[in-house]
Amino acid sequence: MHRSAKRLASLLTCAAVPVLLVAGCSGSDSDSSGDASASASAGSAKPKPSVAPAKYKTLPNPCDAFSKDTVKKLLPKAKDASGERGTSTDNSAHGTCSWSSSDENGVDGTQFRWLDIGYQRYDSDPGVGSGEKRATDFYTKQVIDAKDTKGAKKLTAVKTSGTGDEATAITYDVKKEDNDFKNTTVVARASNIVVTINYNGAGLAGADTPKGSDLLKKAQSAAKEAVAAATEAKS
Known part of the structure; x- marks a missing residue:
């Protein structure tokens, strides 16, 4: 009974490793996808038009x-x-x-x-x-x-x-x-x-x-x- 319990625990640990790796890969893919989307959005955004500032700021009486x-x-x-x-x-x-x-x-x-x-x-x-x-x-x-x-x-x-x-x-x-x-x-x-x-x-x-x-x-x-x-x- 003791040996069976130890064997079962060992099997569960081994089974958990692939799940963690997949989760890690899945998280990595998600972050990469988010970064790519953000970059694409930034690249597609039109730059705001700019003009030279006015030289004179006021008028005399x-x-x-x-x-x-x-x-x-x-x-x-x-x-x-x-x-x-x-x-x-x-x-x-x-x-x-x-x-x-x-x-x-x-x-x-x-x-x-x-x-x-x-x-x-x-x-x-x-x-x-x-x-x-x-x-x-x-x-x-x-x-x-x-x-x-x-x-x-x-x-x-x-x-x-x-x-x-x-x-x-x-x-x-x-x-x-x-x-x-x-x-x-x-x-x-x-x-x-x-x-x-x-x-x-x-x-x-x-x-x-x-x-x-x-x-x-x-x-x-x-x-x-x-x-x-x-x-x-x-x-």
């Missing part, structure tokens, strides 16, 4: 885009030299400011001037593109819109050098309430920021119509100053 001397030069009799700031839901992405000037000279009439500036900044977004690309698209649209001004006559468009990465000045004449206005729009882009300046003038009540070439030079100079203010703004 648009009413501070020009020095006091520049404002005085463009608007000799400005109603408010500090300008009128437009409302914005996000001052780091969009801002506007405007000025007007009426230089009255009695029987010689009145010289009227109008100036406004608009800043537009774009962040990079993998879904729609880099900030620079988005700004380039907006820059192109602004130039097209200026060229499509209703009632514009004698329209010209010239590149403006030394103003950001690219800039275009559009000049044209337009008649408003029987007065001849000379208009200049300068659109400039510096990486992910677009600056749009509108400067126009007219001689009212018998005053001489201003020279378009003078307005153009002043607007181009102001645009350079506005771009510099944007690129130097601190976040």
Whole structure:
């Protein structure tokens, strides 16, 4: 009886060995299969698109885009030299400011001037593109819109050098309430920021119509100053 019990125990031990080995192999196969599936999934996953980060992170106060001397030069009799700031839901992405000037000279009439500036900044977004690309698209649209001004006559468009990465000045004449206005729009882009300046003038009540070439030079100079203010703004 004792010998039979020992023999039975020995047989059970031997029988258990293959089961353990099979289980071990089975566990190994399962882990390998899991690793392979994970690798396959990782390999088939599409990489997330990436875009270059936007260069400029903020905008200046648009009413501070020009020095006091520049404002005085463009608007000799400005109603408010500090300008009128437009409302914005996000001052780091969009801002506007405007000025007007009426230089009255009695029987010689009145010289009227109008100036406004608009800043537009774009962040990079993998879904729609880099900030620079988005700004380039907006820059192109602004130039097209200026060229499509209703009632514009004698329209010209010239590149403006030394103003950001690219800039275009559009000049044209337009008649408003029987007065001849000379208009200049300068659109400039510096990486992910677009600056749009509108400067126009007219001689009212018998005053001489201003020279378009003078307005153009002043607007181009102001645009350079506005771009510099944007690129130097601190976040």
